[in-house]
Amino acid sequence: MASDETSDDWYDDDSLWVDFAPAMFSGTRAETVAELVRTAPLLDFPPGSRVLDLCCGPGLFLVPLAARGYRVTGVDLSPAMLERAEAACRAADAGPADVTLVREDMLTYTAPDAYDVILNVFTSFGYFEDADDNFQVLRNAWQSLAPGGRLLVDVMGKExxxxxxxxxxxxxxxxxxxxxxxxxxxxxxxxxxxxxxxxxxxxxxxxxxRSFLYSAAELHDLFVAAGFADVECFGDFDGGPYDQSSRRLIVRGVKK
CATH class of the missing domain: 2.20.25 (N-terminal domain of TfIIb)
Structure with missing residues (x-):
């Protein structure tokens, strides 16, 4: 478990997530995510896949992922957000057999070969002041994936x-x-x-x-440096190209 010691890091302020959750994680966004998980090609995994939502927040992705038959784990540092994720799972009858919640820091969390897919969405990458720490998150993900597993990072690209x-x-x-x-x-x-x-x-x-900004080329190269192969950049979860009409940057890499 993550330490309970006080921290000056902005993301470790639970009141921030609680106070601004209605804007960050609105009901409309939850509906959009549910539809995305049902239909988006980049979120279509083999049945029974072990999926980690890294920095899961209040669990917008957890319930629809479990509904598709994936074995889902949500990891987050915020106790308040994990409580909300647990409540969302309970309301949807997604119990412990479907979703596992873990309080951990993405800077240190590893579970060697435990997952087939790792998702990091809603621009939850780049939080650390030290660039090497952000790179370590990618290395942790590589270690936590089984061979052939995929990491998908969703951010607001610099472009x-x-x-x-x-x-x-x-x-x-x-x-x-x-x-x-x-x-x-x-x-x-x-x-x-x-x-x-x-x-x-x-x-x-x-x-x-506060967070780091990444262009497609920069994040692509970080994935390669972290050990990922077949690295691709997309403009949305529909698998479209990352170009001048894109609204997100999604980078996907494979652990060979």
Missing amino acids: VLAGWIGRPQAVDLPDGSYVVQRDTVLDSWRRLRTDWTLVRGESARTASI
Whole structure:
């Protein structure tokens, strides 16, 4: 299990995930994910595949993956998000035989040869201040995959971000509050800081998320350096090319 000691790392602040969950993990997004898992070619795995959702959050992918007959594990550092993932599984009657939840840090979590597929979605890669730590996450994934297993990482690619970054964006929430998101590119396009402001009545809560930015070429080369073969870049889970019309960057590699 991960340490319970206090941390200054932004991602280790459970209140951030709780407060901003309605914007990050909305009901609409959950419906979109469920449809994606049912239909997307890149999420079509052999029956009974052992699938790890690394940084699973509140479990948006877990239930639809289990519904497809995969043996699913969700790993996350946040106790609050794991509680929500457990509640989502319970509500969908996805019990321990279908989904296993583990509290661990992706920087240190390994389970040698335990999985056929590892997913890391919703731009959950690149959180660490040290580039070598982010690379270690890829190495951990390589070690945790069985031979022939696949890693899929889903991020906001540098090229995609460059096409729309600009004015702050506002998201209205069901309870009448709203979130304002402001993105700032740092360190000559190596990093991104996203500032979130939650406005509820007369109060405001702010938080900042910092992560590395990757182009398709950069993330592709990191996969190769981590030991992956047959590395490919896609613009969505439908398997389309990563090009000027893409809204996401998905990189897939195979452990030979």
